[in-house]
Amino acid sequence: MRRFLINQAKGLVDHSRRQHHKSPSFLSPQSRPLASLSRFFSSTSEMSASDSTSSLPVTLDSINPKVLKCEYAVRGEIVNIAQKLQEDLKANKDAYPFDEIIYCNIGNPQSLGQLPIRFFREVLALCDHASLLDESETHGLFSTDSIDRAWKILDQIPGRATGAYSHSQGIKGLRDVIAAGIEARDGFPADPNDIFLTDGASPAVHMMMQLLLSSKKDGILCPIPQYPLYSASIALHGGSLVPYYLDEATGWGLEISDLKKQLEEARSKGIAVRALVVINPGNPTGQVLAEDNQRDIVNFCKQEGLVLLADEVYQENVYVPDKKFHSFKKVARSLGYGEKDISLVSFQSVSKGYYGECGKRGGYMEVTGFTSDVREQIYKMASVNLCSNISGQILASLVMSPPKPGDDSYDSYMAERDGILSSMAKRAKTLEDGLNSLEGVTCNRAEGAMYLFPRINLPQKAIEAAEAEKTAPDAFYCKRLLNATGVVVVPGSGFGQAPGTWHFRCTILPQEDKIPAIVNRLTEFHKSFMDEFRD
């Protein structure tokens, strides 16, 4: 076995071995290190309070109030506390009743031990250091198809210059590959000139928000619960978030009647609603939309003149046999809507799927149904940042065009891919069952994406205890959970939820062998918590 892999495996074993050293004592008295922070989701923890005697020119009063307003729970207070605990553990491994922090707050698979797909990394390495392609030893080290693919990619890059800025939409040859991948997926044509390659999906979302939002009078229909990138981006760009609620009782269903009601209410307040955000498969909710529901959404956007912003970054993450991913573009085209009928932006990322290459910051948006003059403005916005990173661009083309039957890497690629996806499905099911077995907790099925979003029916005493600490009740629960178990989850209040309900988001990403221990810890913690606060 290999040194790098051995070391990586060793790290995982060490961690899980240490986990069994201590018998967890839940609800330890030491409480939130950051209780002094006034907002729930503020940021870095290590800094001391502002020096009032300072003569520094920038103060909270003088900065852009939109920045102040923006919140991003996924990396908010709870993560700062976790990082603090982790540092304490480094200094003293007996500081807490657990040995490691398990980050279930963010869809970051490789941080929890998922290995990258070998073929993708082979191609990236060859493109990064292309003179390897001239060496005979390379043929012993790399698969034949990775070498072929690297040559093909280099030939698509003007001057083979992987270190040059590319076209601001991304390298044309890579966009051709991506468009062909979309065509193969949907069965409808895709145009490489509609593809904008970006450093992950987030900058693409920001770009569309920046384009569409001029002031508070411009609104975006957003699901509640939602991935807080949307609320953060709408806040940063000064628009209004117009919420529509996903219906937990029907597996996070999306009711057109509710959409319509919220739209009309917003319009009656003078808000021009510009777009509808749909996240499918859902984040944080994990549902996969049914095709007829998608048809209704498309028709609604068409009738109401809304841009459809389709977050489809979990398109590869579907875990149940009765659901299938359909892109909104495919649904729209199936309904007969073309380029002149509906404005549709689809976001995709290399960070999710079975690849989970978050650190590579690759992604794209497919922009269809915009007039040429508006497209020029989108291009101009892209050009101000010159281009997205080339490794991310290459990876985006690879995930849309992985090895095919007959390719040297095909069998190992399929084994890696299926291993990851089937393990994710198992982990989702084990966690879902574990959560549903807890007193007062109900958890919808994780049909897709990387998350569970259980509802916790908190006892009144717990809600009062949270209020006494000026904390949202679900944040109170999540901090207690963290302090007792080292497991980091994100309070539902960071995503939005129906008033009076409380949730948390937990990823399904810890490695499979860790899941039973996590379920045990959650179960023990929850029991103690309920015992302490039961009415």
Place this chain on the structure above:
Amino acid sequence: MRRFLINQAKGLVDHSRRQHHKSPSFLSPQSRPLASLSRFFSSTSEMSASDSTSSLPVTLDSINPKVLKCEYAVRGEIVNIAQKLQEDLKANKDAYPFDEIIYCNIGNPQSLGQLPIRFFREVLALCDHASLLDESETHGLFSTDSIDRAWKILDQIPGRATGAYSHSQGIKGLRDVIAAGIEARDGFPADPNDIFLTDGASPAVHMMMQLLLSSKKDGILCPIPQYPLYSASIALHGGSLVPYYLDEATGWGLEISDLKKQLEEARSKGIAVRALVVINPGNPTGQVLAEDNQRDIVNFCKQEGLVLLADEVYQENVYVPDKKFHSFKKVARSLGYGEKDISLVSFQSVSKGYYGECGKRGGYMEVTGFTSDVREQIYKMASVNLCSNISGQILASLVMSPPKPGDDSYDSYMAERDGILSSMAKRAKTLEDGLNSLEGVTCNRAEGAMYLFPRINLPQKAIEAAEAEKTAPDAFYCKRLLNATGVVVVPGSGFGQAPGTWHFRCTILPQEDKIPAIVNRLTEFHKSFMDEFRD
């Protein structure tokens, strides 16, 4: 010689061979393919006009007017024309009196044949595909120090997961290396917690503008001429650009009296000036500031309560023996100003220097002199985009900590580095002399950066001809130059210039063997142009 290198070299030779096929006929009658575009620096050329019968919801009238206002000349109309010409040449190599488009519009060295530094690419490849580190063949293919460095970097990444999102400021171990590099450069301490790694310098600049600008009432002092990222970013974030003029007559000197005058004038209009942008070495102007001038600037910011935004991305690009790069942080600390005295942000990028790794999108900002609560806001903004790309982060650490004497790669690294920098210096000088020999053209010395910014004294008849075409006179000149020679330069009006003066920006980046031909073509074109329009 190696296949990859041979092929790359062959491409260059083919290009230059083809260049001699035709005798250039300047001022060909075919004129601007994009004359119909109303704004000077609009974008993509291929699209047809907006379909007025369309029912699409988004129109130029309904989008964010800040986006409409934003302009970015470096990738503006002139580049669209160039791309169109390039496509025409592909279809018909005899379409124009030249064989290739030479992009002197943008600081993109590797697009013009500069090779990446081998050590950097070795480390990136090993980090991308870390299981190479387990193979014995790797020792034959990679330098010893690249292998050591890759191990060191992997050990700095939690779980060795190069595919995971990192801390939103960047991987802590890499920030340690960068801080140590800054300390070694300046002789003053640097704190890794002050470093924010970003996808190139541009997103860092946007982040600071977003923080500082709330409305038109917030201003940023910007040099004129300036790199249009600044004007674009100020426009996108809705602030006011408060111009100060660099003095061409004194080698693009920065006069504190002018700064003061502009500041007072802005304040008298009710604009709260938040920050001063200084680009050193200068872009597009190429000057390197004298240390006593820098001291005056620091004192001015201190006295006036301005954040100093120091664009120092060309810190490695200094070509004259009588000038030296000094960071503004070093200058401020030398004056005795500490963390509580002055707010200073320094931007650095892997795109410039001798490395020129534009496509990798790596960079950082060092943020000093901000209160902890404002720092938390900056961190929050960084966290909304999760993190910058890890390859770019690694590269940023490498450029701040290249091979040292005694390392396996040291000699070859130094040869590559010095070869690139001394060739840039030669190219700058040859172009500068060539430009200064033209009738009515004066060009300041390129002391640093990657550009020349010659002033062209255009005949009145040329100015009238431009006006008749509703084009800025320098844009008129640059388009004529492009259509006649295939050389792409950017009109001075894209950077700003003293009223009534006309310039263009030309990079010094075409490979050395091409420079004489470029000077000849420029000279011939200029002569014909002057003959046509001389008063």
